Amino acid sequence: MNKRCAVIGGSGFLGRHLVEKLLDRGYSVSVFDIRQIYVLPGVTFHQGDLCDRQALLPALKDVSLVFHCASPAPASDDRGLFERVNIQGTRTVIQACIEAGVQKMVLTSSASVVFEGTDIKNGREDLPYAKKPIDYYTETKIEQEKLVLEACDKEKGFLTVAIRPHGIFGPRDPQLVPILVDTARRGKMKFIIGDGTNLVDFTFVENVVHGHILAAERLRPDSPACGKAYHITNDEPVRFWDFMSEVLVGLGYAAPRYHLPYFLVYGLALLLWLLALILRPLVSFKPTFTPMRVALAGTHHYYCCDRAKQDLGYKPVVGLKDGITRTVQSYPHLRKGA
Numbered sequence: 591m592n593k594r595c596a597v598i599g600g601s602g603f604l605g606r607h608l609v610e611k612l613l614d615r616g617y618s619v620s621v622f623d624i625r626q627i628y629v630l631p632g633v634t635f636h637q638g639d640l641c642d643r644q645a646l647l648p649a650l651k652d653v654s655l656v657f658h659c660a661s662p663a664p665a666s667d668d669r670g671l672f673e674r675v676n677i678q679g680t681r682t683v684i685q686a687c688i689e690a691g692v693q694k695m696v697l698t699s700s701a702s703v704v705f706e707g708t709d710i711k712n713g714r715e716d717l718p719y720a721k722k723p724i725d726y727y728t729e730t731k732i733e734q735e736k737l738v739l740e741a742c743d744k745e746k747g748f749l750t751v752a753i754r755p756h757g758i759f760g761p762r763d764p765q766l767v768p769i770l771v772d773t774a775r776r777g778k779m780k781f782i783i784g785d786g787t788n789l790v791d792f793t794f795v796e797n798v799v800h801g802h803i804l805a806a807e808r809l810r811p812d813s814p815a816c817g818k819a820y821h822i823t824n825d826e827p828v829r830f831w832d833f834m835s836e837v838l839v840g841l842g843y844a845a846p847r848y849h850l851p852y853f854l855v856y857g858l859a860l861l862l863w864l865l866a867l868i869l870r871p872l873v874s875f876k877p878t879f880t881p882m883r884v885a886l887a888g889t890h891h892y893y894c895c896d897r898a899k900q901d902l903g904y905k906p907v908v909g910l911k912d913g914i915t916r917t918v919q920s921y922p923h924l925r926k927g928a
């Protein structure tokens with residue numbers, strides 16, 4: 591097996607951390623992404639849309655291993671875009687991999703594929719997929735994961751595995767910390783949704799990268815990982831509101847203090863989302879408190895990663911406290927008053 595791999599979505603938050611670690615481990619990397627934002631020795635860039643098979647093929651030349659971690663951001667809430675990229679695009683990626691002779695594919699799925707807005711405590715991989723996914727992002731991540739796992743074919747020599755991270759955070763994350771700070775700056779982070787005791791997984795990006803590389807290296811025809819999904823977390827569930835408060839206080843903002851009933855906020859978020867949908871042809875506005883975010887903020891959702899420990903030898907490499915400190919330090923421009 592050669593040490594040349596491709597990272598589809600390699601310009602993104604997770605993708606770029608993955609590329610950096612792969613280079614450290616002696617891989618040469620071909621990055622395929624819709625945008626190019628950095629240059630690194632050992633990396634060749636291919637800019638394009640993953641729905642375009644002809645654009646993908648040159649990036650997969652002489653590559654034995656592909657990581658697929660591209661997706662539109664959940665905040666886009668654009669059904670057509672999610673279907674095109676996460677479903678049709680993933681079909682195209684699989685076809686292109688087979689055509690190019692790629693032997694292994696690691697998909698970045700999401701633990702949210704089983705989340706329907708109700709409590710999940712220590713959820714295992716055998717939980718059924720969400721029957722009523724809360725948003726289009728989740729709906730299409732479910733279809734994407736099914737496509738990739740079903741494509742695993744030992745006879746053809748094409749092996750697949752899916753990693754399901756949850757709540758990835760770390761330096762350069764364009765989502766969690768920036769949205770949190772923006773909400774705080776607009777004076778909207780004063781309230782705790784629910785009683786504030788709900789436990790959640792937040793996973794430091796380097797642990798997610800570690801899980802991906804272990805899965806890739808352990809994926810062989812005789813491995814239990816073939817065609818399977820794995821939760822990758824920090825294995826340290828934390829109260830959602832303690833985590834938010836720690837990040838906010840670390841950046842100089844006040845922690846939320848006042849409580850609001852969960853079902854009231856969820857109902858309002860649903861109403862706002864519907865209103866935004868109806869008015870979309872006339873005015874465009876994106877509510878901060880979407881039904882998905884409210885559900886994530888007010889329920890338990892933490893997952894068991896025993897399967898990854900057993901089959902992949904996974905163990906988090908960075909603890910939660912350390913991860914939060916490193917994350918807070920990496921955002922000097924988002925500090926209060928900066």
Ligand SMILES: NC(=O)C1=CN([C@@H]2O[C@H](COP(=O)(O)OP(=O)(O)OC[C@H]3O[C@@H](n4cnc5c(N)ncnc54)[C@H](OP(=O)(O)O)[C@@H]3O)[C@@H](O)[C@H]2O)C=CC1
Nearest residue numbers: 599601602603604623624639640659660661698700757758
């Ligand atoms: N962040 C999180 O908490 C979690 C993320 N995940 C999954 O992890 C993966 C990586 O997420 P993350 O790093 O946060 O996301 P990012 O948005 O930072 O990275 C995704 C990258 O894919 C690119 N991309 C999007 N559409 C296409 C396309 N059609 N063709 C080529 N490239 C494309 C994006 O470009 P552009 O920015 O221009 O769209 C971006 O560079 C995703 O699959 C996501 O579903 C799973 C669980 C949790």
Ligand SMILES: CC(C)CCC[C@@H](C)[C@H]1CC[C@H]2C3=C(CC[C@]12C)[C@@]1(C)CCC(=O)C[C@@H]1CC3
Nearest residue numbers: 664700702757765766769770773878883886887
């Ligand atoms: C406005 C506040 C109530 C919340 C601000 C923080 C949120 C932006 C984030 C808290 C949990 C995060 C999360 C994701 C995105 C960012 C948060 C909602 C995901 C939806 C990203 C994609 C996934 O696959 C699952 C993630 C779950 C946790």
